[in-house]
Amino acid sequence: MKWKTKDADLFLKSGEYVDSLLIPLTPVSFTQDFKSSVTMAEYTELLCGEIERQLHGRLFLSPNFTYVKSESAIEKLTSFIEHVTNSGHFKHIFLMTSDVYWKEFEQRLSGQLFWVPALPLDNMDENYKLEVVKEQVKPLFQLIFKDWQRSINS
């Protein structure tokens, strides 16, 4: 489900089936990292979009978590995740990013971090792009399913 009114209504109606939240983490910069932050955001959104499409009924795609690199982004994210957990809706939290910044905080985050380095897709043929995204997303599904499985067994 996406951050859209149509999906929000569905969420209100059948919220008990939706227990996973996917948060795209995208840096914002208008100085020297401008182009790379746009590439990262585009790539992260593409992957998140594909995951959302396939797991529409159980996974909610959060709006992008955007941050400026110099500030203490980790604190902000922690309090955001805290808010999400306290809402009681989501048992599984997944974080998707292309920004290596988060890698060092992986242990501190109370959610599973998917760090996928961005590929420059802008010059790619449409069909090929589709293929690449599909392949990139495949192992992520395995991780998500494993996380779901764990909660059944425990």
Added chain:
Amino acid sequence: MSKEDISRRQFLNYTLTGVGGFMAAGMLMPMVRFALDPILKEGTDQEMVAVTSVEELANEPKRFDFKIKQKDGWYESDVTQSAWVYKAKNGDIIALSPVCKHLGCTVDWNTDPSHPNQFFCPCHLGRYTKDGTNVKGTAPLAPLDVYDSQVKDGKLYLGKAKPRKGA
């Protein structure tokens, strides 16, 4: 010089009616066009999209991804859609929509080891038989949608996914 066969008054009358008529027509035409617009509008049915060549199809369902143009208000975007396509025993080509009828996840073929040869939805463990009928007792309450399909010059074209009556 012969007598004028048209008077100044008549001449002015004719010109004024003519110009007035033009102006009235200019105002009325768009209104009439607006009123008739829904009738003149072309069918908004989604056009058929070429997905694959027929030779690639087998008895085992295969997944194909394709893009369609979707209009969302003013915003037009390319949306990826998938279809599970297979050839039935009698040669019919069957294209099922992979969108689970429960809450809209994408179902997969033959991925649940304990229930082989069924469509399986990883989200809430919904299952469908090969022809798309939902298995009773699992989450979904209706069979998978079927795409309008057409074969032309050895290529398979898919249109809109249409719902079926539940089992």
